[in-house]
Amino acid sequence: MGAESLSEAQTGDHARPRTSAGVSFAASLAFEDVSHRFGSTEILSGISLAAKPGEILCLLGPSGSGKTTMLRIAAGIERQMAGRLLLNGREIAGPNVFVTPEKRGVGLMFQDFALFPHMNILDNVRFGLNALSVTAAKREAMAALERVGLDHAARNYPHMLSGGEQQRVALARALSPRPSVLLMDEPFSGLDSRLKDVVRTDTLQILRESRATAIIVTHDAEEAMRLGDRIALIKDGRLVQIGTAAELYGRPASLFAAGFFSELNVLDGEVRSGRVVTPIGPVADSPSSDGTCVTVALRLTGLRLDETDRGVEGRIVARRFLGGVELFTVAVEGLDQPLRSRMRAGLVSENRRDVVVSIDPRDVIVFEKTPEDR
Incomplete structure (x- = not known):
């Protein structure tokens, strides 16, 4: 997307006052021990979680982990092999129950926006309002477009809009029937990186105003x-951890969870006299018994390079300027793999090669090794 689109999104559309989003009757949506497979491939395995009324719940995980399948099951496009789906405590999908998509009150916004190219924007938004009269449907569609700041583009066609504008049209269409739960599949993945922040902020505001569960x-x-x-x-169709951003970042349940929220250096360690000892020295306290083998995850921001004598000696083998920060690769004696450090730019002099490596204990996470890890 070009600079004109970004400027338009930041000034032209955003300068227009918007009406508040119409309020939905938010509902809880719960997965109870949901499993699904395609042929012999297991996609979901015993997933249990619930989105609370009015809550924005993010399903996070790598590609192929089962996230989109969960949305399709919630929308009624797929029927799970086992388990139940509950909307406000009422079973809508289970062994003996299946409520069709149009009767669930659940909206689905696709990754590619799925706008009809032969329809203008107004007709795209009112497409899902067939239960209303033509006049009422147009009125609701115009109100939805006004809420996202695009009422002036009602007669335009999708190809005449920027990617960010198309995303807002898709959001208006999904919200116009006032769904109790809105499902969104990677809604920002097709946007220019410079535009994502603007559109995400707008979307979050609209979701808060509509009060729908998302x-x-x-x-x-x-x-x-x-x-x-x-x-x-989510990983490999299983729920790894659920909580607030602070909980998952600060207290990850596994090395996988820690690595999904931070770039990590991973070291082997052993507990000795109540301390976790690694090839670069002690890094944390531990209540485990002496001799316990552990895995140490060290965030890149917690690896310090300086010229003091507190730490272990290292040598910079590569450095990359990234604007406000620099990324360093450092060789340390006793380690087969170099360590990486992310520090504010300018803290390490340009020509320096030999440094002292020290650790910020706030960026150290310790996991006991299971028998399979050893």
């Missing part, structure tokens, strides 16, 4: 932290 699929941890009241981390 479940948003993303593979971007930062996006999940920006948008979600809570985050459900």
Whole structure:
């Protein structure tokens, strides 16, 4: 997307006053021990979680983890093999029950926006309002477009709009029937990186105003932290951890969870006299018994390079300027793999090669090794 589109999104559309979003009757949506497979491939395995009324819940995980399948099951496009789906405590999908998509009160916004190219924007938005009269449907559609700041473009066609504008049209269409739950599948993945912040902020505001429960699929941890009241981390069709952004970042349940929210150096360690000892020295206290083998995850921001004598000696083998920060690769004796450090630019002099490596204990996370890890 070009600079004109960005400027338009930041000034032209955003300078227009918007009406508040129409309020929906928010509902809870719960997955109870939901499993699903395609042929012999297991997609979901015993997923249990619930989005609370009015909550924005982000489903986060790598590609192929089952996130989109969960949305399709919630929308009624797929029928799970096992388990139940409850809307406000009422079963809408289970072994003996299946409520069709149009009767669920659940809205679905696709990743590619799925706008009809032969329809103008107004007709795209009123497409899902067939239960209303033509006059009432147009009135509701115009109100929805006004809420997203695009009422002036009602007669335009999708190809005449920028990517950010098309995203807002898709959001208006999804919200116009006032769904109790709105499902959004990677809604910002097709946007220019410079535009994402603007559109995400707008979308969050509109969701808050509409008060609908929202479940948003993303593979971007930062996006999940920006948008979600809570985050459900999914891996290989299983729920790894659910909680607030602060809980998942500060107290990850596994090395996988820690690595999804931070770039990490991973070291082997052992507990000795109540301390976790690694090749670069002691890094944390531990209540475990002596001899316990552990895995140490060290965030890149917690690896310090300086010229003091507190720490272990290292040598910079590569450095990359990234604007406000620099990314360093540092060789340390006793380690097969170099360590990486992310520090504010300018803290390490340009020509320096030999440094002292020290650790910020706030950026150290310790996991006991299971028998399979050893």
